[in-house]
Structures are given as C-alpha cells and as structure tokens.
Amino acid sequence: MLKLALTAKWIVALVLCLLMAAAFAGLAQWQIARSILPSSGSDYYTDIEYLALEDVSKPGEPYAFEEISKAGKEVTLKNVIIRAKLLPQDAVLVNKRVQLDGTQGSWLVIPATSEFGRTFIAVGFIEDPTIALEVLNQVKLMPNSLSLKPMDGRYLPSEAPLEQSAEASFDSLSVPQLVNFVSWEKASASVYPGFIALTKLNQFTSLNSVDPIEIGLAKSDTGINWLSLFYALEWIAFALFAVFMWWRLLADAYRKQQQALLDESGLAD
Numbered sequence: 001m002l003k004l005a006l007t008a009k010w011i012v013a014l015v016l017c018l019l020m021a022a023a024f025a026g027l028a029q030w031q032i033a034r035s036i037l038p039s040s041g042s043d044y045y046t047d048i049e050y051l052a053l054e055d056v057s058k059p060g061e062p063y064a065f066e067e068i069s070k071a072g073k074e075v076t077l078k079n080v081i082i083r084a085k086l087l088p089q090d091a092v093l094v095n096k097r098v099q100l101d102g103t104q105g106s107w108l109v110i111p112a113t114s115e116f117g118r119t120f121i122a123v124g125f126i127e128d129p130t131i132a133l134e135v136l137n138q139v140k141l142m143p144n145s146l147s148l149k150p151m152d153g154r155y156l157p158s159e160a161p162l163e164q165s166a167e168a169s170f171d172s173l174s175v176p177q178l179v180n181f182v183s184w185e186k187a188s189a190s191v192y193p194g195f196i197a198l199t200k201l202n203q204f205t206s207l208n209s210v211d212p213i214e215i216g217l218a219k220s221d222t223g224i225n226w227l228s229l230f231y232a233l234e235w236i237a238f239a240l241f242a243v244f245m246w247w248r249l250l251a252d253a254y255r256k257q258q259q260a261l262l263d264e265s266g267l268a269d
Contacts, residue, residue, distance in 0.1 A: 001254040010250055017246040021239040028235035031228045046074050050152055053080040059117025059190030063157045068217060077217070079152040082121065082196055084112035088142035090182045093132055093169045099125060100214040106132045107197070107213065108139065108204060109173060111182045112148060119192040120178055121148070123202055124210035131209045136168060138207065153198040154215055 005014075049069075056065045056078070067078045087110065094107040105127035112121050126132040161174035170177065179191055197213045204210055 001250065005250055010246075010253075013249070014246050017242045020242040024235045024239035024242065028232045028239065031232035031235060047076045049076050049078045051078055051080055053082050053114070053119070053155065053192070053196070054116045056080055056155065057192055057194060059192050061193065063193040065155055065194065067155060075217075078155075080155040080196060081150055081152045082112070082114065082119070082148065083150045084114040084119065084121070084148050086121070086146040086148050087111040087113070087144050087182065088139045088146055089144050091136055091139045091168070092178065092181065093126075093136055094122070094173045095129075095165060095169060095171050097125060097213075099211075100216055103127055105129075106169075107173070108132070108135060108210060109178070109195070110139070110204075111178070111184075113184075117190045117192055118179075118182075118184065120173070120175060120195040121153070122173065122195065122197040122213055123204040124198070124207070125213050126209055126211075128209060135207050135210060139204070140168075149203065151198055151200070151202055153196045153200075155194050155196055156215075157194050 005011075057063065057080075065078075069076045069078065091108060091110045094109050096104070097107045098104050103125075105125055106129065107122040108124045108126060109120050109122045112119050126135055158175035159172040161177040162171040164177075165171050168181075173195055175191060175193060175195060197215055199213050199215060201212055205212055
C-alpha cells in the first residue's frame with residue numbers, strides 16, 4: 001500500500017487533504033479563542049471616547065451599549081454626553097451606593113428630558129443620610145426644566161427593582177420603577193433603558209456634601225462560551241475526517257488493486 005501511496009495521484013490527494021485539515025484546524029483555533037471569555041476586571045483604562053447619548057442608545061429600545069472596549073493592551077472607556085433639562089421637583093435618593101474608597105451613601109438622582117427622550121441622571125454622591133435628605137429637599141425647591149450644562153458621564157444599565165425604602169428614597173436605580181414616580185409632561189415620550197452617572201464636578205456638587213460619583217469598571221469572571229467550544233470541536237473533527245478520508249480512499253484503491261491482481265492470476269491458471 002505504501003507503493004501506491006507514493007504515486008503522484010495519491011500524493012496530490014494527500015496534499016489537498018492536508019490543506020483542508022489545516023484550514024479546519026485554523027477555524028478550530030479561532031473558535032477556541034472565542035470560547036474563552038476573559039475577565040473584564042480591570043481597574044484602569046488607557047483612553048476615553050466621548051459619544052452622544054442618542055448615538056449609543058435609543059429610548060424605548062433594549063439596552064445594548066458596551067462602555068468598555070479592548071484592543072490589545074488598550075482599554076477604552078466610553079462616556080456619553082447628555083444635553084437635557086432637569087426635573088428637580090421629582091428628584092430621588094438611591095441608597096446603598098459605594099464609592100471606590102469604600103464609602104457608603106446615596107446618589108442624588110434627577111429625571112431629565114432631552115430632544116430624543118427621557119432619562120435619569122445620578123448627579124452626585126452624599127455620604128451622610130441626614131444631609132442627603134436635606135439636599136434632596138433643597139433640590140426639590142429648584143424650578144423644573146432646569147437646564148443641565150452639556151456633561152459627560154457613565155451610561156449604565158437599569159438595576160433590578162427593590163422595595164421603596166421611604167418617600168423619594170429607593171434601594172436600587174431601576175428605570176422602570178422610577179418612571180412611575182415622575183410627573184412627566186407628556187406621557188407618550190419614551191425613556192432610555194439605562195441611566196447616566198456624572199463622575200465629574202457639576203452644578204450639583206457645589207451643594208453641601210455632594211461629591212462626584214466614583215464608579216469602577218465592570219468586572220466579570222473568566223468564563224467559557226460553550227457554543228464556540230462546540231464549534232471548535234466540530235472543526236477538529238472535520239480536520240481529522242479529511243485525513244481519514246484520504247487514508248480510507250487509499251485503502252479501498254489498494255484492495256481493488258489487489259483483487260484485480262488475484263482475478264488476473266486466477267484467469268491465468
């Protein structure tokens with residue numbers, strides 16, 4: 001069989017099968033790389049990209065914005081720019097917030113309307129709960145349709161709703177929950193699925209004990225994309241099958257060759 005395998009026909013066939021196997025192996029390697037989901041637990045970023053809110057999310061549509069992008073060692077944080085009018089009279093406190101240094105407190109959250117839809121903006125962090133209530137009452141006395149200077153902040157997904165802890169005080173920032181507590185002028189206007197957290201000084205951080213919000217980058221454990229891993233195993237199987245087919249066809253040709261020789265020798269007898 002080795003003599004038959006070394007003929008030009010079967011050598012060319014072997015080369016073709018090996019090329020096919022190499023292509024399948026390359027696809028398998030690509031799928032394996034996609035099957036490992038690396039941890040996004042980085043506490044740093046190397047660049048900031050500023051995007052208009054209306055370019056990354058649409059009111060009333062599912063949340064799909066990814067604020068972190070990676071290219072090699074480059075980690076880009078995407079901040080959104082918001083131009084809106086605030087509704088201070090419907091401001092609320094969202095409790096159980098933690099700054100990067102571990103300080104616990106509340107966020108001051110104010111509903112807002114823009115040209116494209118409605119949203120909620122967390123404008124600052126307050127550590128002391130008593131001062132937080134004082135600031136909230138002070139803000140509620142401000143006139144509605146207060147213009148917010150164009151600001152950039154973190155655009156984050158809505159949280160799961162929890163029970164309301166007190167009047168105008170919540171334990172999570174759930175957009176669907178907060179919508180019911182705002183006196184919107186037009187009930188038909190759509191609401192953005194996420195909310196914005198201002199992480200820089202703004203017109204509200206000048207109030208007593210109101211600090212900019214500090215948020216770390218999103219973290220996730222290393223995981224496995226099982227569908228991609230399954231595809232990788234399929235490509236490996238295809239690669240092995242390409243080589244196996246060459247060997248099987250060669251074996252069949254060898255058997256036919258041997259049978260033909262036996263038939264000829266039988267006729268000769």
